[in-house]
Amino acid sequence: MKPASEKTSLEHKRHTLAHLLAKAVLSFSPDAKTTIGPATENGFYYDFEFPLNAESKGASATLMPGAKASISEKDLPKIEKKMREFLHEWHAFTHIEVSPADARKIFAGNPYKLELIDGIVERKEKITLYTCGEGESEFTDLCRGGHAEDPSKEIPVNSFKLTHIAGAYWRGSEANKMLTRIYGLAFETKEALDQHETMVEEAKKRDHKKIGREMGLFTISPLVGAGLPLMQPKGMVIRNEISDFLWNLHKDKGYSRVWTPHIAREELYVMSGHAAKFGDELFRVQGKEEKFIMKPMNCPHHMQIFADNQFSYRQMPVRYFEPATVYRDEKSGQLGGLTRVRAITQDDGHLFCSVAQIEQEVATIVNVIKEFYAPFGLMKEYWVSLSVRGEDRSKYLGTDDVWNTAESSLEKAAKANNLPYKRVEGEAAFYGPKLDFMFKDSIGREWQLATIQCDFNLPERFDLSFTNDKGLKERPVVIHRAISGSLERFMGIIIEHYAGAFPLWLAPTQVKIIPIGEAHHAAASAAHTALVAAGVRSELCLGNEGFGKLVRQAKTDKIPYFVVIGDKDLAASAVTLESRDKGNLGQMKAEEVVAKLAEEIERKG
RNA sequence: GCCACCUUAGCUCAGUUGGUAGAGCACCCGUUUUGUAAACGGGAUCGCGUCAGUUCAAAUCUGACAGGUGGCUCCA
Numbered sequence: 001m002k003p004a005s006e007k008t009s010l011e012h013k014r015h016t017l018a019h020l021l022a023k024a025v026l027s028f029s030p031d032a033k034t035t036i037g038p039a040t041e042n043g044f045y046y047d048f049e050f051p052l053n054a055e056s057k058g059a060s061a062t063l064m065p066g067a068k069a070s071i072s073e074k075d076l077p078k079i080e081k082k083m084r085e086f087l088h089e090w091h092a093f094t095h096i097e098v099s100p101a102d103a104r105k106i107f108a109g110n111p112y113k114l115e116l117i118d119g120i121v122e123r124k125e126k127i128t129l130y131t132c133g134e135g136e137s138e139f140t141d142l143c144r145g146g147h148a149e150d151p152s153k154e155i156p157v158n159s160f161k162l163t164h165i166a167g168a169y170w171r172g173s174e175a176n177k178m179l180t181r182i183y184g185l186a187f188e189t190k191e192a193l194d195q196h197e198t199m200v201e202e203a204k205k206r207d208h209k210k211i212g213r214e215m216g217l218f219t220i221s222p223l224v225g226a227g228l229p230l231m232q233p234k235g236m237v238i239r240n241e242i243s244d245f246l247w248n249l250h251k252d253k254g255y256s257r258v259w260t261p262h263i264a265r266e267e268l269y270v271m272s273g274h275a276a277k278f279g280d281e282l283f284r285v286q287g288k289e290e291k292f293i294m295k296p297m298n299c300p301h302h303m304q305i306f307a308d309n310q311f312s313y314r315q316m317p318v319r320y321f322e323p324a325t326v327y328r329d330e331k332s333g334q335l336g337g338l339t340r341v342r343a344i345t346q347d348d349g350h351l352f353c354s355v356a357q358i359e360q361e362v363a364t365i366v367n368v369i370k371e372f373y374a375p376f377g378l379m380k381e382y383w384v385s386l387s388v389r390g391e392d393r394s395k396y397l398g399t400d401d402v403w404n405t406a407e408s409s410l411e412k413a414a415k416a417n418n419l420p421y422k423r424v425e426g427e428a429a430f431y432g433p434k435l436d437f438m439f440k441d442s443i444g445r446e447w448q449l450a451t452i453q454c455d456f457n458l459p460e461r462f463d464l465s466f467t468n469d470k471g472l473k474e475r476p477v478v479i480h481r482a483i484s485g486s487l488e489r490f491m492g493i494i495i496e497h498y499a500g501a502f503p504l505w506l507a508p509t510q511v512k513i514i515p516i517g518e519a520h521h522a523a524a525s526a527a528h529t530a531l532v533a534a535g536v537r538s539e540l541c542l543g544n545e546g547f548g549k550l551v552r553q554a555k556t557d558k559i560p561y562f563v564v565i566g567d568k569d570l571a572a573s574a575v576t577l578e579s580r581d582k583g584n585l586g587q588m589k590a591e592e593v594v595a596k597l598a599e600e601i602e603r604k605g
Numbered sequence: 606g607c608c609a610c611c612u613u614a615g616c617u618c619a620g621u622u623g624g625u626a627g628a629g630c631a632c633c634c635g636u637u638u639u640g641u642a643a644a645c646g647g648g649a650u651c652g653c654g655u656c657a658g659u660u661c662a663a664a665u666c667u668g669a670c671a672g673g674u675g676g677c678u679c680c681a
Binding site for chain 1: 606607608609610616636637638639640641642643644654671672673674675676677678679680681
């Protein structure tokens with residue numbers, strides 16, 4: 001962690017650059033309306049309304065000669081250059097406090113600033129104007145402060161860069177007008193800026209969409225539709241490995257597999273509340289006589305499976321597991337790759353227990369999560385968010401008693417399992433508290449994946465009960481849990497985590513057998529057969545490609561192992577094994593290769 | 606959905622001021638049978654996202670639509 005002061009100073013510089021950006025844009029488009037311009041994680045942005053945002057497209061506004069009515073990415077270098085010019089003249093900020101009336105007069109033509117002023121007045125805060133620069137570069141903006149002391153000295157001219165333009169709704173709401181947002185990057189030094197850009201490049205290289213296409217893992221067909229990825233054979237191998245692994249972790253822990261259809265009557269979701277919650281994200285299916293809904297969640301179905309039984313406390317907890325595909329009609333602009341899709345397969349599970357059993361059940365799930373994430377190397381750096389109620393208790397469903405027990409059960413389970421957790425007030429869902437697991441991938445990006453959620457709502461809505469030891473009906477608690485989150489998203493994340501170089505147990509092709517010449521084909525086939533018989537995904541090369549080319553293909557395809565068989569090997573009645581990660585491992589007997597790979601696959605090494 | 610940008614062979618991409626398209630890889634056919642990152646020769650493949658318009662003539666200009674990429678919490 002950086003010292004707070006340093007971080008703050010960089011934020012100040014970024015915010016200063018937002019002002020500078022606004023000024024530079026105004027020098028080209030005096031009619032643009034300025035709105036807001038904060039610092040961001042890696043830089044800054046400023047939102048503008050350009051005259052053509054305001055009017056209908058194609059309308060020719062009356063503009064000053066040379067003035068821009070709208071903007072495109074081609075204009076960024078020009079604006080950037082202007083910012084650098086003005087920066088030399090920006091030596092210190094001065095600020096004055098103004099009355100609401102004066103402020104409204106100054107920003108009379110700018111509805112956005114007027115709205116901001118109203119907000120400030122409402123919050124009973126002071127209105128301040130900050131000015132920097134002189135002559136042509138002078139710029140004043142409504143601002144609460146927080147700038148570089150002397151921008152011209154503190155901000156190196158090459159430490160920032162305008163990157164792209166995007167649309168952004170005023171105050172993030174679709175109901176509002178869309179503004180033009182100009183994004184910039186800014187760091188302390190040019191070196192830090194370069195470093196950041198290198199990191200972005202690296203992330204781009206391991207983009208799962210790119211690797212998925214190159215390695216033939218999955219495909220997206222415009223004819224099938226956006227957000228509906230199709231698994232190629234190689235991608236399906238990975239998906240199956242993940243999904244089998246998940247079930248293996250559950251089957252000896254009292255879970256039962258269930259299966260539910262993909263459509264259901266609308267009433268189910270009205271009763272569960274999902275119809276209201278998902279609204280227009282539901283896919284509707286018109287049957288001959290009745291309307292159905294593609295399931296957006298599995299929970300209501302699992303509730304019905306439970307409800308069909310008369311469980312006694314002796315049978316509790318009841319645990320269901322189903323990797324199930326659910327469908328959500330996401331907005332077309334939100335779709336892409338495997339991570340933002342319309343059909344996702346959750347490794348869903350629901351368990352039904354008494355309030356007293358929550359702690360034990362959560363502990364079991366935590367163990368499953370640890371066992372699942374360890375082979376991926378994701379247990380090294382992670383944290384857990386314990387989401388509990390906020391102050392306004394009226395927002396939450398269920399009695400204080402039940403909530404207190406559930407919250408403390410989650411916390412106890414987190415403590416008992418040494419989870420690095422943070423208690424986050426007010427983050428709980430209205431129906432119950434939860435534990436969310438955040439993992440860091442190999443290039444430091446954080447992902448929210450596993451989740452354990454208590455639910456007091458669905459048992460209520462579906463009137464679920466079991467018979468307790470006093471012979472009375474008792475309401476169970478439902479625990480929703482997902483380990484990987486969704487198979488598609490998890491696959492996308494590990495493709496990027498490994499940059500396509502999957503560990504042996506996940507690799508679509510685990511080993512490639514390369515005979516040097518025709519004289520070695522028989523031995524190669526024998527080795528291949530032995531590997532396949534041991535359950536290893538082996539690929540045999542008997543074509544007429546040159547040796548060098550086959551090696552090259554094995555490397556570019558990131559295959560974990562390849563076996564070479566030539567005269568030297570025949571003479572020693574052995575084969576040569578080479579590992580992607582460890583290089584040439586030398587000669588060994590074919591049986592040894594089989595045993596070594598089988599063992600490594602077994603322990604997911 | 607909205608904003609910006611993009612859309613040329615399976616992939617990556619080139620196509621000067623409009624005159625009906627190419628390269629590398631991959632693919633197919635031969636020859637070569639090879640010891641650690643691309644053997645050699647030959648061949649087929651796109652009519653330039655779709656539709657409409659301007660023009661004697663459009664991949665190149667205009668418009669609409671579709672698909673893709675990035676963005677739409679980070680509140681002066």
